[in-house]
Amino acid sequence: MSETPEHPETPEAPPPAETPDAQTSRIGVDSWVAESEARRSRTPAALLSRGAARTPDPLKLLVFVAFAVSLPFWTSSGDLFIFGTLTLISAALALGLNVVVGFAGLLDLGYVAYAGVGAYTYASLSSPRWHLHWPALATIPIAMAAAGLVGLLLGISSRRLLGDYYAIVTLFFAQAFASFTNVTNPGDITGGPNGLPNVDPITFFGHKLASYNQQYYLILAIVVILAGATYLANMSRTGRAWRAQRDDPLAAQAMSIPVNRVKILAAVMGAAIAGLCGTIFAATYTAAVSTDYSVPFLILIYATVILGGIGSIAGVLLGAAIINCTLQFLAPQNDHPEVKRWLFYGTIILLVAMLKPVWRSLLVLVATIGFGFAVHALAVAYASHKWTSGVPSSGGSWIAHWAIIPNTDSFTGLNHGNFNNIVYIGLVVMVVITASLKGWWRMLALVPTLYLTVLAWENLLAASGGITAYLLFGVMLIALMAKRPQGLFGEARVEIV
Amino acid sequence: MEATTPKPLLELRGVSMAFGGLAVIDNLDLVVNEHEIVSVIGPNGAGKTTLFNLITGLYRPEAGEILLGGDNLVGLAPHTITNRGIARTFQTLRLFLNMSVIENVMAAQYGHTKVDVVRSMLRTPGWRREEKQIRARAEEKLSFFGQRLMGYRWDQPAYSLSYANRRRLEIARAMATQPRILLLDEPAAGMNPVETHEITDLISQLRDEGGYTILVIEHDMHVVEGISDRVVALDHGVKIAEGSFEQVATDPRVVEAYLGTKATATK
Numbered sequence: 208m209s210e211t212p213e214h215p216e217t218p219e220a221p222p223p224a225e226t227p228d229a230q231t232s233r234i235g236v237d238s239w240v241a242e243s244e245a246r247r248s249r250t251p252a253a254l255l256s257r258g259a260a261r262t263p264d265p266l267k268l269l270v271f272v273a274f275a276v277s278l279p280f281w282t283s284s285g286d287l288f289i290f291g292t293l294t295l296i297s298a299a300l301a302l303g304l305n306v307v308v309g310f311a312g313l314l315d316l317g318y319v320a321y322a323g324v325g326a327y328t329y330a331s332l333s334s335p336r337w338h339l340h341w342p343a344l345a346t347i348p349i350a351m352a353a354a355g356l357v358g359l360l361l362g363i364s365s366r367r368l369l370g371d372y373y374a375i376v377t378l379f380f381a382q383a384f385a386s387f388t389n390v391t392n393p394g395d396i397t398g399g400p401n402g403l404p405n406v407d408p409i410t411f412f413g414h415k416l417a418s419y420n421q422q423y424y425l426i427l428a429i430v431v432i433l434a435g436a437t438y439l440a441n442m443s444r445t446g447r448a449w450r451a452q453r454d455d456p457l458a459a460q461a462m463s464i465p466v467n468r469v470k471i472l473a474a475v476m477g478a479a480i481a482g483l484c485g486t487i488f489a490a491t492y493t494a495a496v497s498t499d500y501s502v503p504f505l506i507l508i509y510a511t512v513i514l515g516g517i518g519s520i521a522g523v524l525l526g527a528a529i530i531n532c533t534l535q536f537l538a539p540q541n542d543h544p545e546v547k548r549w550l551f552y553g554t555i556i557l558l559v560a561m562l563k564p565v566w567r568s569l570l571v572l573v574a575t576i577g578f579g580f581a582v583h584a585l586a587v588a589y590a591s592h593k594w595t596s597g598v599p600s601s602g603g604s605w606i607a608h609w610a611i612i613p614n615t616d617s618f619t620g621l622n623h624g625n626f627n628n629i630v631y632i633g634l635v636v637m638v639v640i641t642a643s644l645k646g647w648w649r650m651l652a653l654v655p656t657l658y659l660t661v662l663a664w665e666n667l668l669a670a671s672g673g674i675t676a677y678l679l680f681g682v683m684l685i686a687l688m689a690k691r692p693q694g695l696f697g698e699a700r701v702e703i704v
Numbered sequence: 705m706e707a708t709t710p711k712p713l714l715e716l717r718g719v720s721m722a723f724g725g726l727a728v729i730d731n732l733d734l735v736v737n738e739h740e741i742v743s744v745i746g747p748n749g750a751g752k753t754t755l756f757n758l759i760t761g762l763y764r765p766e767a768g769e770i771l772l773g774g775d776n777l778v779g780l781a782p783h784t785i786t787n788r789g790i791a792r793t794f795q796t797l798r799l800f801l802n803m804s805v806i807e808n809v810m811a812a813q814y815g816h817t818k819v820d821v822v823r824s825m826l827r828t829p830g831w832r833r834e835e836k837q838i839r840a841r842a843e844e845k846l847s848f849f850g851q852r853l854m855g856y857r858w859d860q861p862a863y864s865l866s867y868a869n870r871r872r873l874e875i876a877r878a879m880a881t882q883p884r885i886l887l888l889d890e891p892a893a894g895m896n897p898v899e900t901h902e903i904t905d906l907i908s909q910l911r912d913e914g915g916y917t918i919l920v921i922e923h924d925m926h927v928v929e930g931i932s933d934r935v936v937a938l939d940h941g942v943k944i945a946e947g948s949f950e951q952v953a954t955d956p957r958v959v960e961a962y963l964g965t966k967a968t969a970t971k
Binding site: 436439440443444445446447448450451453454455457458459460461462463464465466472476698700701 | 760762781782783786787791792794798799800801802803807808810811812813814815816817819820821824825827831834835838861863877878880881
């Protein structure tokens with residue numbers, strides 16, 4: 208970063224977080240000029256991000272709590288579980304990961320295994336497996352301590368490892384945990400692939416919290432406590448030490464901070480929080496199964512933290528809501544197929560809207576719509592109507608007048624499976640071609656690419672939720688990282704200046 | 705020099721350090737007395753920064769002793785050494801860039817504070833008291849630099865500071881560890897003439913008002929002349945001269961180290 212000139216006219220209030228996006232890195236524009244332009248800009252995105260930066264953190268938490276408390280009153284209990292409870296569980300997990308990755312800067316890829324340790328500890332002590340039915344008030348602290356202890360042992364043994372090396376060791380630990388619970392299973396203590404079923408619901412002083420509403424409010428309370436506790440920890444001597452050694456471990460040592468000790472503390476705290484979440488997870492699903500605590504889940508928690516903004520508690524909560532709700536809407540069995548489509552087209556339109564200037568994105572959209580009708584009309588005119596008489600797999604029918612959706616039921620010599628494959632491969636090829644072109648040619652190539660994307664979605668992706676969710680997350684994260692590398696609520700970090 | 709007999713605060717005895725066979729510091733003896741400003745000079749690669757890294761425990765010397773007030777520091781962890789009373793700045797600035805200005809100074813008080821993370825999360829009265837102290841001390845250290853690091857700058861991220869202010873913040877951060885001796889690694893590097901002049905005054909002030917003993921590495925000979933009670937010249941890890949600025953500046957070995965041998969030097 209170039210030298211920042213003195214600016215005496217700056218008001219007393221600190222300026223909002225600077226956003227080194229395309230604006231600030233324009234060649235030939237001084238960073239200070241770009242920053243002050245960004246501060247004055249009146250676009251909705253700029254206003255929103257400034258508003259978020261100016262809102263005090265406790266107020267953000269209050270808004271979140273008010274919204275979350277009202278949720279059970281206007282949603283069905285099935286929706287409450289899927290969109291409320293599951294969101295809160297991943298929010299709680301992400302809050303713990305935020306301590307490790309966000310505050311202390313440790314790339315811990317074994318994080319889910321701690322949740323697994325918590326889940327199995329709870330399931331062993333409160334299930335028919337050993338005929339132990341200890342109350343939750345006893346088992347939850349034990350599960351947290353067990354997960355924290357595992358975190359401590361791993362932290363002590365790898366305290367000197369930096370960055371990528373630490374990541375590899377912790378990832379190895381996660382895999383080792385998965386193998387241990389799933390395959391090794393000594394003395395059948397983990398139940399192997401079946402896990403430990405029939406786990407007790409959480410009980411407080413003899414009251415079972417078994418209904419969706421009760422579970423939801425319990426987890427909400429835990430999330431609020433965790434958000435508050437991690438926030439307060441960050442705003443203290445320990446939090447400053449975490450962030451100091453994250454920025455520069457050598458300087459932190461020279462400034463009286465015992466770097467290894469504070470790193471281990473963060474790892475243990477994260478592990479204990481994960482352990483707590485594991486108990487909740489096991490109690491909610493009434494089982495501890497090892498496949499729940501494996502890499503896909505780890506990726507989701509990381510995506511939550513990265514999307515929301517590493518180190519930002521408000522961001523983590525928002526990220527959990529976005530990631531979990533997207534995932535649930537995309538799930539094949541969900542009750543709201545139309546939302547799936549809106550998510551997809553919303554993402555596409557947002558991506559196109561990133562083109563500058565605005566008329567370009569409008570042009571591309573109009574051209575794509577026109578292109579679609581033209582292709583559809585050609586297909587209707589020259590091909591068998593079986594080519595265009597299919598039903599879109601995400602429901603609804605209006606889209607069938609625009610996108611080519613072959614009829615899956617009829618055997619007309621046209622193999623539907625091949626059509627999907629051709630569309631998919633064509634899409635990949637077009638994406639590569641579009642990316643390698645420049646200027647007008649790129650815009651021209653974008654039109655068929657978008658249309659192929661729609662075809663791939665309507666024929667193939669919408670029906671296979673699991674894969675599509677990850678594809679969509681990938682696109683979302685790439686787009687967000689390009690536009691806002693620090694995540695939604697995160698603050699831009701400077702590495703080397 | 706003062707009338708009282710000088711009391712050694714920092715003492716190096718026969719310290720040696722080599723990187724893979726290359727002797728960087730060779731059997732070095734060095735004494736810094738209490739309330740004294742000692743400058744270390746020498747051409748690039750003379751071993752000046754290595755000397756600082758040895759004293760602060762980032763490297764462990766292969767031979768010799770490093771004593772602070774009579775206690776041997778060799779083998780102690782860097783943060784322990786800082787707690788004993790040695791603080792440093794870095795030649796290549798190493799601030800906590802993503803933390804605010806005041807947080808940088810607050811973070812450096814870790815070693816002298818006690819409230820643990822559980823009490824921090826509960827916000828106990830003990831935490832409140834200590835946090836107030838930490839903040840007051842940070843403000844006091846920052847106010848040492850006049851208006852430069854005051855007011856709205858407290859809550860700005862450290863990366864938004866100008867180069868000169870970053871150097872000042874590094875000094876403030878080092879002061880916050882409550883050291884007995886400050887090691888300043890090229891405090892005037894990259895500063896303009898006005899700022900260089902300011903830093904010269906500041907270093908004297910640090911000694912006179914702050915009460916610190918100072919060991920400073922500096923290339924700018926005007927600064928060295930302005931501040932030093934004593935100058936030590938290093939070349940290839942060996943002490944080649946020691947004494948007042950005039951003595952060292954005119955020492956033929958120092959001239960040779962900087963300019964080459966007499967045969968090639970055109971003076």
